Structures are given as structure tokens and as C-alpha cells.
Amino acid sequence: MRYLIPLGIFAILVGFFAVGLELDPKKVPSPLVGKPAPEFEGALLETPERRFSESDLRGEVSLFNVWASWCAACRTEHPFLMDLAREGTVPIYGLNYKDKRDDALQWLGKLGNPYSASIVDPEGRIGLDWGVYGVPETFVVDAAGVVRWKVIGPITPEIWRKDVQPLVEQLRRGKAG
Amino acid sequence: MKTQIALLLVLLAGPLPALAVIESYDFETPAQEQRFKQLSEELRCLVCQNENLASSRADLAQDLRQQLHEMILAGASNDEIVEYMVARYGDFVLYRPPVKSSTWLLWFGPAILAVLAVWVVVRVVKANARADEMPLDDAERRRVQQALDRRR
Numbered sequence: 001m002r003y004l005i006p007l008g009i010f011a012i013l014v015g016f017f018a019v020g021l022e023l024d025p026k027k028v029p030s031p032l033v034g035k036p037a038p039e040f041e042g043a044l045l046e047t048p049e050r051r052f053s054e055s056d057l058r059g060e061v062s063l064f065n066v067w068a069s070w071c072a073a074c075r076t077e078h079p080f081l082m083d084l085a086r087e088g089t090v091p092i093y094g095l096n097y098k099d100k101r102d103d104a105l106q107w108l109g110k111l112g113n114p115y116s117a118s119i120v121d122p123e124g125r126i127g128l129d130w131g132v133y134g135v136p137e138t139f140v141v142d143a144a145g146v147v148r149w150k151v152i153g154p155i156t157p158e159i160w161r162k163d164v165q166p167l168v169e170q171l172r173r174g175k176a177g
Numbered sequence: 178m179k180t181q182i183a184l185l186l187v188l189l190a191g192p193l194p195a196l197a198v199i200e201s202y203d204f205e206t207p208a209q210e211q212r213f214k215q216l217s218e219e220l221r222c223l224v225c226q227n228e229n230l231a232s233s234r235a236d237l238a239q240d241l242r243q244q245l246h247e248m249i250l251a252g253a254s255n256d257e258i259v260e261y262m263v264a265r266y267g268d269f270v271l272y273r274p275p276v277k278s279s280t281w282l283l284w285f286g287p288a289i290l291a292v293l294a295v296w297v298v299v300r301v302v303k304a305n306a307r308a309d310e311m312p313l314d315d316a317e318r319r320r321v322q323q324a325l326d327r328r329r
Contacts (some may be wrong), residue, residue, distance in 0.1 A: 025226060028223060028266065028267055028269045029267055029269075030265070030267065031263065031264060031265070031267040032265075038265075045295075087214035098236070124236075124237075124240050127240075128240060128244065128265065129265060130265070131266050131267070133223035133224055133237050133266065134223075134224065138321075156224075
């Protein structure tokens with residue numbers, strides 16, 4: 001009996017460590033999930049005379065993807081975004097974060113443009129309001145303009161299948177029903 | 178020996194300026210500057226998570242310091258600033274997280290463990306004391322005697 005107590009304590013510790021090791025401290029839950037998308041207004045990358053604001057995100061479930069030409073992980077993510085765009089699964093809006101316009105246009109020209117539109121945020125002001133701290137980040141925004149999910153780091157096919165796709169479908173059904 | 182100590186002190190002092198943060202901000206009053214210092218030490222940089230805003234060289238920390246500076250000059254209260262940061266980055270930006278159900282374990286866990294530890298120590302000490310006091314009965318006395326005899 002008296003040996004069971006330390007054994008029990010050990011088991012509890014192992015439990016905590018097991019959970020702790022699985023958690024990634026880089027993935028901070030976003031307080032934006034469940035809230036309306038932060039207000040913003042910015043110029044579009046390709047047509048700077050046109051403005052885009054959070055109200056333009058409304059009407060349809062969409063992805064809001066924060067990217068930059070200087071971001072190596074964005075390059076990793078890019079082919080998958082191209083796949084998504086080709087399949088026309090869901091519109092992807094880009095936030096071109098702290099980037100130079102020429103670099104960004106060149107990047108899209110060379111690798112392809114998966115975005116329905118890209119908003120420029122040269123000083124990171126819009127990013128600040130969205131709580132961006134590591135690019136790439138992707139938000140799922142529902143048809144009412146409410147943020148429903150945030151992926152930190154590149155979207156991989158696994159994350160897409162496991163987390164994002166089911167949510168997008170569920171949000172669409174919610175709207176239909 | 179003296180020169181060696183002097184040399185050591187110089188070498189130790191060398192990295193100190195590197196700790197200071199890059200850009201400087203102007204404030205209207207010393208109180209504002211004090212608040213800037215205090216808040217930038219209490220807010221965490223999310224990129225390099227073991228640093229606060231005051232000491233981080235990360236781009237994002239710089240942006241947030243700038244934001245902090247602007248908000249202080251605009252007359253925002255400490256609560257308003259903290260609320261602004263939490264609304265964007267969550268409780269994680271605070272080095273002193275708020276007390277709520279999800280952080281109870283964090284806040285009270287150590288105290289609970291300390292109480293448990295004291296309880297265990299008290300029990301062990303008491304048990305030992307009791308063992309010392311417990312007199313042997315006749316049968317036990319005989320066994321002790323036999324064991325001693327056997328050794329002779």
C-alpha cells in the first residue's frame with residue numbers, strides 16, 4: 001500500500017509530462033476565434049487603387065492567409081494553397097505582411113497566385129490587429145465575417161483534412177440550413 | 178592579481194550594453210516613461226517566448242513597443258493597454274496571467290504541493306517518533322535476546 005502512493009504520484013507526473021510534451025508552446029490559442037474579424041482597410045497588392053476591408057470577407061466562408069515573400073515557411077505552404085485554389089474549394093484572401101510590393105508581386109509571378117485578393121500591410125498594422133506573430137498564419141472566416149479557426153504555421157494537407165476542411169464544410173452547411 | 182581582477186571586470190561589463198534595447202522613445206513625463214518600462218517588462222514577446230517586450234529584438238516586439246509608446250502618449254490607461262494586447266494575443270502575452278478557472282492549477286498548484294509536502298513530512302516524523310516510543314512486548318524481547326546471543 002505505501003508503495004502505491006509514490007507510484008501514483010509518479011503516474012500523475014507522467015500524465016502531465018505526456019500532455020505537456022504534446023503541446024507546442026509556439027501555438028498560442030487565438031483570442032479572435034469566435035469573434036468578428038478585426039476591422040481593417042488596406043490597398044490590394046495588384047491594384048493598389050482598390051481598397052479591401054473586413055466587410056469584403058463577409059458573404060462566404062473564406063480563408064485569410066498571412067504571407068510574405070521573405071517567409072520561408074510560406075514557400076513550403078504555397079503549393080498546397082495553389083492546389084486549394086485550383087480546386088476552387090474556398091476563396092483565399094492574402095494579407096501580404098511587412099513585405100515590399102515588388103518582392104511580393106515577383107513571388108506571386110514566379111510561384112503562382114492562389115489568392116482571390118491580397119491586401120498589403122507594409123507596416124504590419126493590420127497584422128497587429130489580427131494578433132499575427134508568426135507567418136504564415138491562416139484564419140478561417142465564416143460567411144458572417146466571424147473568425148472560426150486559426151492555423152499557425154503552414155497549412156499542410158494533414159491539417160487541412162483534419163481541422164480545416166471539416167470546419168469549412170460544417171460552416172457552409174450551417175449557412176445552408 | 179589586481180590587473181587580472183580589473184580585466185575580469187571589464188570583460189564582465191562588456192556584454193551589458195548589449196542588453197539594452199535598440200530604439201529609444203521620448204515621453205512627455207517621467208511617469209509615462211516609467212509606465213512604458215513597467216508594461217514592456219510585463220508583456221511577453223510572442224516570437225521569442227522567454228523574453229519580454231523590453232528585452233526582445235524581434236520585429237514583432239519592436240512593433241508592439243511602438244504601439245505601447247503611442248498608446249501611452251495617447252493617454253491610454255494600463256488596463257486599456259493590457260486589454261488591447263490580450264484581445265489580440267490572448268492571456269499568453271501577460272507574464273502575470275489572470276486568476277481564472279483555467280489558471281487555477283498554475284496559481285495554486287505550488288501552494289497545494291507545499292501543503293501536501295508539509296503533511297507528508299509531519300506524518301513521517303510522527304511515525305518515527307512513535308516507533309521510538311513503542312515498548313517491546315515479551316515475545317519481541319525474547320527474539321532480540323536470541324539474536325544477540327547468536328552473534329556472540
